[in-house]
Amino acid sequence: MKKLINSPDSVIADALRGMAAAHPSLAVDLENRVVSRAGGVMAGKVGLVSGGGSGHEPLHGGYVGYGMLDAAAPGEVYTSPVPDQILAATKAADHGSGVLHIVKNYTGDVLNFRMAAELAEDEDIRVVSVVTNDDAAVEDSTYTAGRRGVGGTVFVEKLAGAAAEEGADLDTVAALATRVNEATRSFAIALHAGTVPAAGKPGFDLAENEVELGVGIHGEPGRERGTMQPVHDLVGYALDVIHADRPIAGDQLVMLNGQGGTPLIELYGAFAEAVAWIEGHGGTVARSLVGNYITSLDQQGFSITVMSLDDELLRLWDAPVSTPALRWGR
Amino acid sequence: MKKLINSPDSVIADALRGMAAAHPSLAVDLENRVVSRAGGVMAGKVGLVSGGGSGHEPLHGGYVGYGMLDAAAPGEVYTSPVPDQILAATKAADHGSGVLHIVKNYTGDVLNFRMAAELAEDEDIRVVSVVTNDDAAVEDSTYTAGRRGVGGTVFVEKLAGAAAEEGADLDTVAALATRVNEATRSFAIALHAGTVPAAGKPGFDLAENEVELGVGIHGEPGRERGTMQPVHDLVGYALDVIHADRPIAGDQLVMLNGQGGTPLIELYGAFAEAVAWIEGHGGTVARSLVGNYITSLDQQGFSITVMSLDDELLRLWDAPVSTPALRWGR
Incomplete structure (x- = not known):
């Protein structure tokens, strides 16, 4: 690599x-x-x-x-x-x-x-x-x-x-x-492992039809090794796990995050599936982030993070922020 | 893929x-x-x-x-x-x-x-x-x-x-x-080709010790197939080409751009080399962007874009912008 x-x-x-x-x-x-x-x-x-x-x-x-x-x-x-x-x-x-x-x-x-x-x-x-x-x-x-x-x-x-x-x-x-x-839950799915520079090879091996369901941010194993599916199904799997753990209802803050090696065009497609899933379960995506926000080097895959919003949290989310990676309102 | x-x-x-x-x-x-x-x-x-x-x-x-x-x-x-x-x-x-x-x-x-x-x-x-x-x-x-x-x-x-x-x-x-x-020049180097979804495999092949020097944003061939080098040398190659075409002098706007599959930590390292090169040639990096701004799907590599700034261009660069991918000043 x-x-x-x-x-x-x-x-x-x-x-x-x-x-x-x-x-x-x-x-x-x-x-x-x-x-x-x-x-x-x-x-x-x-x-x-x-x-x-x-x-x-x-x-x-x-x-x-x-x-x-x-x-x-x-x-x-x-x-x-x-x-x-x-x-x-x-x-x-x-x-x-x-x-x-x-x-x-x-x-x-x-x-x-x-x-x-x-x-x-x-x-x-x-x-x-x-x-x-x-x-x-x-x-x-x-x-x-x-x-x-x-x-x-x-x-x-x-x-x-x-x-x-x-x-x-x-x-x-x-x-x-x-x-x-x-109030927050996350779930990640990896398609291809990232490579630590000192190791020089991907941190784990996935076959061409495999994904790691529930992977950690250092490539740690998840719940199970699964079969590659359309993004509709992968996003549905992730949200099913989150929903079973903490029901998704009402206004949500949603981050559709890339793991570093997945292009933005795919992340937007995945986000569309997440919105459809959440709306189909009676929730609303009130605020969102789509992009690379917490990565695993060049790993390919995504994570979804979901939080229930109330008035205070919504106000604090919309408050001005000015950092290299997150910036609005000033 | x-x-x-x-x-x-x-x-x-x-x-x-x-x-x-x-x-x-x-x-x-x-x-x-x-x-x-x-x-x-x-x-x-x-x-x-x-x-x-x-x-x-x-x-x-x-x-x-x-x-x-x-x-x-x-x-x-x-x-x-x-x-x-x-x-x-x-x-x-x-x-x-x-x-x-x-x-x-x-x-x-x-x-x-x-x-x-x-x-x-x-x-x-x-x-x-x-x-x-x-x-x-x-x-x-x-x-x-x-x-x-x-x-x-x-x-x-x-x-x-x-x-x-x-x-x-x-x-x-x-x-x-x-x-x-x-006033602007760019040069790109690819380490690993991106994959068009309909093609299902990387657009071109690079051996483990090869890079494409001067690659286009669709994986088009560049000047030559080169040998993998430390980022110091790759960035130097790119800036040498640009400098020979249009001398880099005075205040510069520099974009160190990722091609979609290269992690931000590497882009920052590449940017450090670009700054050192430009300062070593008597220029100044007055403004910059580091990240994924014009990509080639999940391609691994980077491009450098350099522009000479004058007072008008600097003022227009600093002017407020509010888009999904570029945002400051409001």
Whole structure:
């Protein structure tokens, strides 16, 4: 597998140099590997930090900016950031009113964020952590006790970020993040595995007529190996699983997400099927995202993330956001 | 090759249904296959229309909206839209002050847009056409007499769109579009070919150590088949070709574009190399885009598009834009 890189060892450093050059709104600390807002301290604002293994771009660095994160800590590809790095991100996000850690539920991430939170408390920064676990595919998995944190993390970052921008305090922002996570479910299907640069070959093998149903964002196994079907049926499978876990009713926020190697024209086609399914079950797609928002390198496939909206969540979703990957209203 | 589709015949119709559902700011005419702004007539504004084969998303439908296009006509995958379809787009874009056709230089596109322009003139809509031909790779190609129109088309749509939004008249907008095209050069390198749904297999074959240097957006051959190199060298090759054709000096607008199947983390790494090359040659990257802006289905690879900026072009680039794929300032 050919990769557009200099060497597997330099992938993160090279990408961070590119992010720094592409986005003057970001401050990129190449030594500590922290992406934060260039604006400096915003007195009184709760800080939001996320992070995790790289390879899921634009997650998380692409969501640093007005109305979303204050800082992100990108680890090596598919590898948790280290505690000192998360501590540096926490300090960069600290405006004196405490910091929320948004942590996808993976054992390494949870452990390292917890250690970073303790280090931050030693420096008198109050930290509250919210662990996302929205993947409806499996109860436990290769890298997790409990469900995996996946696409719902984007919703948590946007909605908690909007609340923090409005001046909500740390406990309020954390409670909102928890509520968003609980209202959100995701399911992913892979057609062709992504390739980790250091491995040099796809992370798993799928035959020409096979798909992985319920795949994780690092190619972890899902519920079952299935047969390739028209997108109508694949989307229906995903939404059936989500609906059985948490009924889809009323106004929905829907993300039809690409895993990195699937073209936008196919994602739009998949989204059309998702809308038809949801409307056929009495729901409404009130807001949506279609595109690459949480990826798995060059993996081919999609995920669907669905959240029930109420007036508060709708207002926070529509609030202005200005980050490299999500931008509206300013 | 597995595709996330219902059938090769329904790809465009399904994608348009998805676009319509995802973007309330768009009016999608499923019968005529025209994507236009939902806002209706804007008296006195010059209308901008583009179009071409599908498979290059977000081009062109993703660039319909405030500050860019008024309407787009998507053909079948890698196939020109038909004259009646382009005529329908032209009517949808007509606000009474004439319409600019922005046409990528491909024989079919040029021919069908010309016929559509004649049909529009019969209905008393004045049309001026600008043909983009920014690809520095080859002088003539599989589907063109003369150079191919590629990534520079995005710059033309943004900058001419900003001028039209400001109230410039048709001749002024057309002259600006011509000037932008002339100031812009692109070069693309493919690592792995994309797959047209109806074909079911990659459009061309590259060995594990090969790349196509100067590839077109439909997988057309470039200058030569080369050996896989570190991204530093691939980016250097591309910029050397561009620089020899039109010297890169002063403030530059740079797009580091993915061909659809290359992950964002790699595009950022490639962009870092482009910035280093340009700064090493005395230029400055004043503005940039990094991501999937003009794609070739799921093809792996990148293109670089470079334009020299002056005060007017910089101002028009920074002007507000609100489309599905490009959005800032409002």
